[in-house]
Amino acid sequence: MTKTFVIDGKTIPFEDGQTIMQAASAAGVYITHLCHNPQFTPHGSCKLCTVNVNGRNCSACTFPASEGQNVTNISKELNEDREKITQMLFVEGNHFCPSCEKTGNCQLQAVAYHLNMTDNHFPHFFENREVDASHPDVMIDHNRCIFCTLCVRASEQVDGKNVFAISGRGIDKRLVVNSPSGLLKDSALDVSDCAAHICPTGAILIKRTGYSVPIGQRIYDHAHIDAVALASEGEAHDH
Amino acid sequence: MQGKSELMTYFAQQLKVDIGCTRADGLVSLQSTSCTGMCDQGPAGLVNGYALTRLTPSRIDQIVDYVNRDIPLTQWEADLFHVDDNIIKRDLLLNEKPLKGQAISATFARGLRETLAEIELSGLRGRGGAGYTTAWKWTFCSEENATQRYVVCNADEGEPGTFKDRVLLNSYAESVFEGMTIAAAIVGATHGFLYLRGEYLHLLDKLESILAARRAANLLGCNILQKGVDFDIEICLGAGAYICGEESALIESLEGKAGIPRNRPPYPVTQGYLAKPTVVNNVETYVAAANIAIHGGAWFAKLGTAKSKGTKILSISGDCTARGIYEYAFGTTVNTILADCGASDVLGVQVGGPSGVFIANDEFERKIAFEDLATGGSFIIFNNTRSILDIVHNFSHFFAHESCGFCTPCRVGTSLLKKQVDKIVEGHGSAGDIVALEELCQLIKNYSHCGLGQTAANPVLSTLERYPEIYQAMLKKISYEPGFDLDKSLETARRMANRNDAAAHLAQVEN
Numbered sequence: 001m002t003k004t005f006v007i008d009g010k011t012i013p014f015e016d017g018q019t020i021m022q023a024a025s026a027a028g029v030y031i032t033h034l035c036h037n038p039q040f041t042p043h044g045s046c047k048l049c050t051v052n053v054n055g056r057n058c059s060a061c062t063f064p065a066s067e068g069q070n071v072t073n074i075s076k077e078l079n080e081d082r083e084k085i086t087q088m089l090f091v092e093g094n095h096f097c098p099s100c101e102k103t104g105n106c107q108l109q110a111v112a113y114h115l116n117m118t119d120n121h122f123p124h125f126f127e128n129r130e131v132d133a134s135h136p137d138v139m140i141d142h143n144r145c146i147f148c149t150l151c152v153r154a155s156e157q158v159d160g161k162n163v164f165a166i167s168g169r170g171i172d173k174r175l176v177v178n179s180p181s182g183l184l185k186d187s188a189l190d191v192s193d194c195a196a197h198i199c200p201t202g203a204i205l206i207k208r209t210g211y212s213v214p215i216g217q218r219i220y221d222h223a224h225i226d227a228v229a230l231a232s233e234g235e236a237h238d239h
Numbered sequence: 240m241q242g243k244s245e246l247m248t249y250f251a252q253q254l255k256v257d258i259g260c261t262r263a264d265g266l267v268s269l270q271s272t273s274c275t276g277m278c279d280q281g282p283a284g285l286v287n288g289y290a291l292t293r294l295t296p297s298r299i300d301q302i303v304d305y306v307n308r309d310i311p312l313t314q315w316e317a318d319l320f321h322v323d324d325n326i327i328k329r330d331l332l333l334n335e336k337p338l339k340g341q342a343i344s345a346t347f348a349r350g351l352r353e354t355l356a357e358i359e360l361s362g363l364r365g366r367g368g369a370g371y372t373t374a375w376k377w378t379f380c381s382e383e384n385a386t387q388r389y390v391v392c393n394a395d396e397g398e399p400g401t402f403k404d405r406v407l408l409n410s411y412a413e414s415v416f417e418g419m420t421i422a423a424a425i426v427g428a429t430h431g432f433l434y435l436r437g438e439y440l441h442l443l444d445k446l447e448s449i450l451a452a453r454r455a456a457n458l459l460g461c462n463i464l465q466k467g468v469d470f471d472i473e474i475c476l477g478a479g480a481y482i483c484g485e486e487s488a489l490i491e492s493l494e495g496k497a498g499i500p501r502n503r504p505p506y507p508v509t510q511g512y513l514a515k516p517t518v519v520n521n522v523e524t525y526v527a528a529a530n531i532a533i534h535g536g537a538w539f540a541k542l543g544t545a546k547s548k549g550t551k552i553l554s555i556s557g558d559c560t561a562r563g564i565y566e567y568a569f570g571t572t573v574n575t576i577l578a579d580c581g582a583s584d585v586l587g588v589q590v591g592g593p594s595g596v597f598i599a600n601d602e603f604e605r606k607i608a609f610e611d612l613a614t615g616g617s618f619i620i621f622n623n624t625r626s627i628l629d630i631v632h633n634f635s636h637f638f639a640h641e642s643c644g645f646c647t648p649c650r651v652g653t654s655l656l657k658k659q660v661d662k663i664v665e666g667h668g669s670a671g672d673i674v675a676l677e678e679l680c681q682l683i684k685n686y687s688h689c690g691l692g693q694t695a696a697n698p699v700l701s702t703l704e705r706y707p708e709i710y711q712a713m714l715k716k717i718s719y720e721p722g723f724d725l726d727k728s729l730e731t732a733r734r735m736a737n738r739n740d741a742a743a744h745l746a747q748v749e750n
Contacts, residue, residue: 044688045646047686064504085682091651146647147650169641173644
């Protein structure tokens with residue numbers, strides 16, 4: 001007999017070893033997330049996938065599914081708090097959607113829309129963050145980095161290169177590049193690497209491809225992030 | 240609390256270097272530090288990692304002279320580095336000075352399984368603060384299917400206001416190591432670590448020589464006391480991060496990685512150091528275990544309350560006449576403790592450090608116990624000359640500085656909390672700011688990845704609950720107040736425009 005647990009009243013089947021996120025995606029239930037991508041080891045840092053499991057808040061992307069769990073994913077409180085966590089990411093960095101090449105393809109922006117975020121709520125940090133445009137084909141705009149570590153994981157787990165890491169502590173945390181100069185041009189990164197294409201925001205962009213898809217025809221211009229995520233990631237979880 | 244800011248200013252003047260900078264000749268840098276575990280003999284500092292205690296202007300003059308003459312540390316007067324134990328009240332544990340090997344011999348004589356049963360009978364719970372039942376932790380670790388297991392002693396005593404582990408390691412190290420060895424024999428570990436906070440560097444040589452003597456006495460190493468148990472202990476130094484007191488961050492640090500708490504489950508007892516089952520216990524827990532091995536569980540359980548057996552060693556500091564180490568049976572009231580240490584005119588007590596709770600002076604009949612005031616041992620007394628908001632200001636800066644930055648709610652939240660507290664303390668708060676403050680606190684508390692974030696808002700929450708009027712009094716009586724000094728912000732513009740007439744100034748509030 002298949003093991004099951006419950007999310008918002010819906011019975012979800014799961015297999016041993018699956019996380020709540022994996023089982024939910026496979027069953028067509030979207031849980032907001034940014035640092036999670038089913039291709040890679042879960043990280044559990046953005047906390048947007050926080051769900052309530054038997055009365056306790058847990059990260060769905062790392063917490064194992066088990067028989068009889070009663071999970072709350074959609075509630076007014078959880079969604080309002082997820083909105084505030086998203087707002088935290090916006091004020092921490094410098095995100096100007098109208099002038100960002102990633103607009104319409106950006107998961108941070110799409111999650112914000114999904115959570116009905118209409119302002120930044122918290123005071124801005126206005127941190128001075130650098131842009132590294134040294135690489136011939138790829139650029140890093142640190143203003144838009146949310147420390148999801150997807151590029152770190154992709155470089156390590158798919159490209160086998162360890163080009164990226166996160167360095168520093170607390171609010172001074174920064175994405176760093178593994179090269180003698182600290183610049184992307186002196187690293188092993190190639191434009192064809194998975195790490196160059198995995199960024200959920202506009203922090204890592206491919207040069208000379210800007211606006212090749214016009215605004216209005218981009219991923220989240222016509223579809224909500226829940227539908228997009230379930231269509232692509234639900235399959236990935238099944239494998 | 241002991242005049243740090245005046246001394247810092249004096250130090251900077253005498254050294255002729257700005258705080259946070261290195262002097263032009265490169266001989267010396269001066270920085271501010273958080274608690275280094277010397278609260279009973281402060282103000283304290285660190286030089287090249289070694290603790291300096293009881294700093295006064297004259298001792299600072301002496302240090303400045305050594306620095307300016309480039310005298311190596313080894314030739315400085317030893318008294319500058321003298322660290323006292325200051326044990327003031329002894330009970331069950333501190334009265335015991337077992338013979339070397341006594342606890343291990345008693346364990347082998349009784350049997351490993353039987354000794355574990357005594358530890359379960361004693362009701363011993365982890366002394367780091369979380370209070371997990373020690374016997375269960377050891378049992379779960381021993382039941383894991385693994386070829387290698389580890390025993391770790393968490394001596395990363397970083398909670399501001401606590402220093403009892405320093406004293407235990409200085410004067411009761413044999414019991415600490417015996418406790419670890421007993422744990423290792425019971426769970427089946429051959430390798431152990433003492434994770435020593437970097438600020439206790441002064442203890443390293445002494446502890447290493449104790450380990451060497453124990454190896455020579457066949458109390459560590461191969462075939463301990465010819466009973467077929469192999470176990471040795473390695474000391475690892477922390478690098479000053481508060482977060483490494485969290486057991487999974489500590490394990491990451493042991494593995495040579497940055498101190499970032501792991502996702503749990505799996506817990507360390509199933510996948511700890513190098514993904515092997517690992518027992519992590521506090522220094523005091525091992526001392527208690529060693530003594531229980533000698534005297535039995537009933538000896539320990541005769542003191543304490545129903546849910547909190549035995550005694551708790553407290554580090555008492557702040558506004559009292561006798562700062563130091565006090566051992567109390569669980570269930571002792573705060574009033575008793577305050578009377579013993581000579582505290583008067585008390586405003587409140589921070590129990591358990593910044594991550595614990597601030598209790599007001601109408602709550603002093605409360606008890607030290609897991610079910611009431613749980614504490615890892617920090618007990619900081621504030622008298623009525625102290626300001627609640629200064630305390631909260633200090634603690635909120637501490638957490639923002641110590642957040643590892645892994646998860647969004649803690650990384651961004653503790654920095655936002657620091658800003659919000661600053662805004663209110665500096666008099667720029669207005670009507671909605673208390674609500675915003677509380678909302679932010681709840682968010683950090685409910686969504687953070689680990690105990691640091693989950694408790695980082697405690698100083699604000701516990702004082703906001705007890706002293707709402709103090710916060711309210713800081714607010715401007717208008718509906719909106721800019722979070723900064725408007726007129727001051729125009730200073731650059733006035734300078735560039737070369738203007739300083741009345742029209743170049745803006746009132747903070749329109750009249």
